Amino acid sequence: MSDNNIMLKTENLGISFGGLKAAHDVNIEIRKNQLYGLIGPNGAGKTTVFNILTGVYTPLTGRFYLDGEDLTGQRQEIINRKGIARTFQNIRLFNNMSVIRNVLVGLHNSAEYKCTPFESMFRLPRHFDSENRMRDRAKELLRIFGLEEERNLLACNLSYGNQRKLEIARALATNPKLLLLDEPAAGMNPQETAELMKTIKFIKNELNMTILLIEHDMKLVAGICEELTVLNFGEVLAQGKTSDVLNNPDVITAYLGQDED
């Protein structure tokens, strides 16, 4: 991988379940600090691609590289530690843990806050130091999403919109290079969606994050994504600049159906 500017590169990724090709020859290139969209009708294979990129499925064909490093077929926790974090289409928080603890769990494996079991066991200064820095970092992340006040509530008691935000905060806590968001605006009202767009932009610009986003909300996609890939029946239908792709007749057909005159 000679190009240093590429964060994620997939080469001919493919997977089948039984006879169904859920993804076939998917090639995506995402540059560093880009906000990239993955769209397509229901069942087009978007979430399948996410599951491959996070190690839930091992692809039958093809490989993918994060920042030049081949991560194909690695275990999920390894891929996460190497720098890919995600949120889920249906929220999967640790419901019976407090809001801040959800974020702390994500922080535990970062090298920055590591201390040896020995240091923890004997409560040496370094242990408290790393615990404190970790709490500060968790609060900082919660502040970005306006959840600082709610940090001691149980995650299941948050409103739906806030649960979505907490999921993003938790994913960011693992200190990823690439953030995968699976329909972050699903179930949100227009006002919450607008707020979410702002937050996503903030993450990209202020935290220099590279983001790959699955979304159905076309307004959100058109509003924030720089480039798009459209999947249909597991295959790439169109790819390129957002405005070009959204005006592509094939894409319109896939979404709205053929015009029958």
Added chain:
Amino acid sequence: MITLIDGLSLGSIYALIALGYTMVYGIAKMLNFAHGDIIMVGAYAIYVAMSFANPNPVIALISSIIVCTLLGVFVEKFAYKPLRGASPLAVLITAIGVSYFLQSVAQIVFGSQPKPVSGWKLPKIEFLNQFGITTGAVVTLIAGILIMVALTLFINITRTGSAMLAVSEDKGAAKLMGINVNKIITITFAIGSALASFASMFYLLQIPNAEPTLGAMPGIKAFTAAVIGGIGSIPGAMLGGMVLGVIEKICLSIEVISPYTTAIEFSLLILILLVKPTGFLGRTTKEKV
């Protein structure tokens, strides 16, 4: 009063064993029916350590903890790990198989006759004795409570504890948070088995005989306790153990119903399953679509 202390002391033995059941269930989502037999192995470890010349109870206790912990990790690695993702029934049958395996091995090595564990008792304390309370009961109760407090702190304060909670809630999401789920399951088995070794130590204080089927009855009763308290819930296991211990001792102290003690305990299990299947402190799980 005496019955209550005896009951709570027996209850803390049940609670220690029930914790092993409930933690493994909460994290690996399986019922480890071989858990009772870990206690049996722990009892034999104490028996062996105490039958050397110049037996030292501390060394016996430590060796029992080490043997049980290693056995728990070993069983998980060779019997359960290959079945990860298999149907729950297959894992359950395997656990029963492991249980019989351990009993048979103990029978081959040590014979089927009970082996008296010599010198495994505590000095009498006059002050307590005049009320008819044994030292063993008091020590069991206090140590049991201390162990449970330590465990609660461990779960709530340490990172490993957080990771364990996370895994018990959602394995998939935990993996994507960079948590090594297999490692957490191994740690859970290690802790559960170490708790079982404490249970075997306290059990021998009450009945100082090691035999191959020693673990079966306390094992199944502790399982009952875990279900009563709400399986998967750590405070539930403690509560369930205590309740069951007190009920057992109360039943035993009333002459008319004492022969039916075990029947009453298991009827309670059936009653709880009918009325409140999640137990006292169990979570009601809502399936989200």
